[in-house]
Amino acid sequence: MKKFLLAGWLTLQIAACASPARQTEQLLSGPPGVPPAHVLTGIPLIKHEAGYCGPAALTIAMQAAGKEVTAADLAAQVITPGGAGSLQMDMISAVRRNGMMAVAVENLNQLVEEVASGRPVLVFQNLGLSWLPRWHYADVVGYDLPRQEIIMHSGNEAYRREPLRYFERSWGLADFWALVIIKPGEVAQSADELAHLKAALGLEQAKMLSEAAFAYDGILRRWPESLGALVGRANIAYQKTEYQTAVNLLRVASKAHPDSIIARHNLAVAEQAVLK
Amino acid sequence: MQLPKPLRIYVAIFMAAIMTNLPYMAFAAEVVPAMIPTSAVVEQMSVSQARAKVESFMKREDFRAELIKRGVNPEEVxxxxxxxxxxxxxxxATQMDKAQYGGDVTGILIVVVLVLLIIFLARRI
Structure with a gap:
């Protein structure tokens, strides 16, 4: 049995080696509706010491999204003492603790769309080998499709140009992990309803209720029948004892999604609360 | 150590009361049905999105053709x-997403077959 698993794993590895820069090829052959090249100007680089690329890259993205934070504040929130670096989960929870939304970006097309819409993208890379990793955080701040280059604030270097193919490799070795940071109430250009819901839910679970409410409202402006946003917004209203608001939202939810047992259950609970 | 007898009786009665669910029943009238958390909805949405993704993929003609060419019955899959x-x-679904990038059917096929193999073999171990 173990042999079989090993064989499967090896095949996966070989498949991974045999498919270099597929996303780059797809992007170059048919870019999404974006200008061929775009650079976000006026994004300050945060200089930092070795091991602090996480908080520095996060600060750049947070400040670009309009949140006033310093790299020192964020370092205290994301650096794992003894680990010499920051874990991805810590990065996301730091975004939430500061009342912002972390929305996942999953592929190169999406990444380019976000940059074209004016948002830097925080990326995680492995600059080493798959079996000898060297992890790194950086911000994508531009791209140049005719020259097949990506432009990054990386390390202590501003607007560094790198071939797209190299970038895809190092990004892929870090499992294509990337996110954009947005203010609650806004929506990212490329991400779908679910990605936004997860970010808003993160705020709700971190007890940032007013930020979460803004986030759900923003999702509802873009996806007016979003079940998750309606239920989430109603849950916040309920927690704030605004029962009638909760009822109104859940009525919309049950009408738009008659199959949702959760919407109906919560509607019944909220209606009972109104009567009391 | 032994407790004095009257205290032992009280303790016994107290324990007996706790072990029945009488205290819960006494408070049951006050329990308000709770709202189901948002996470439950988001979870459901994420599962159904994954299912839709996988199903739409399984319907692709080129994908089915590749499977048949390799002697795998699409219905079985x-x-x-x-x-x-x-x-x-x-x-x-995540694997398909990653493999799909670039529209390489063979790449996805390898991933799908391997994931299925690994999952089913792992269950039997």
């Missing part, structure tokens, strides 16, 4: 997919 649990389904 579909029925195996149906028995995946939610986490496995989401894993598969």
């Amino acid at each position: 579909t029925s195996r997919m149906a028995s995946l649990n939610e986490q496995e389904l989401r894993q598969l």
Whole structure:
């Protein structure tokens, strides 16, 4: 049995080696509706010491999204003492603790769309080998499709140009992990309803209720029948004892999604609360 | 150590009361039905999105043709997919997403077949 698993794993590895820069090829052959090249100007680089690329890259993205934070504040929130670096989960929870939304970006097309819409993208890379990793955080701040280059604030270097193919490799070795940071109430250009819901839910679970409410409202402006946003917004209203608001939202939810047992259950609970 | 007898009786009565669910029943009237948390909805949405992704993929003609060419019965694969649990389904959808990039059917096929093999073999170990 173990042999079989090993064989499967090896095949996966070989498949991974045999498919270099597929996303780059797809992007170059048919870019999404974006200008061929775009650079976000006026994004300050945060200089930092070795091991602090996480908080520095996060600060750049947070400040670009309009949140006033310093790299020192964020370092205290994301650096794992003894680990010499920051874990991805810590990065996301730091975004939430500061009342912002972390929305996942999953592929190169999406990444380019976000940059074209004016948002830097925080990326995680492995600059080493798959079996000898060297992890790194950086911000994508531009791209140049005719020259097949990506432009990054990386390390202590501003607007560094790198071939797209190299970038895809190092990004892929870090499992294509990337996110954009947005203010609650806004929506990212490329991400779908679910990605936004997860970010808003993160705020709700971190007890940032007013930020979460803004986030759900923003999702509802873009996806007016979003079940998750309606239920989430109603849950916040309920927690704030605004029962009638909760009822109104859940009525919309049950009408738009008659199959949702959760919407109906919560509607019944909220209606009972109104009567009391 | 022994407790004095009257105290022992009180303790015994107290323990007996706790072990029945009388205290719960006494408070049951005050329990208000609770709202189901948002996370439950988001979870459901994420599973159904993954399922839709996998199903739409299984319907692709080129994908079915590739499977048949390799002697794999698409219906068998579909029925195996149906028995995946939610986490496995989401894993598969993520893998498909990653492999799909670039429209390389063979790449996805390898991933799908391997994921299915690994999941089913792992269950039997």
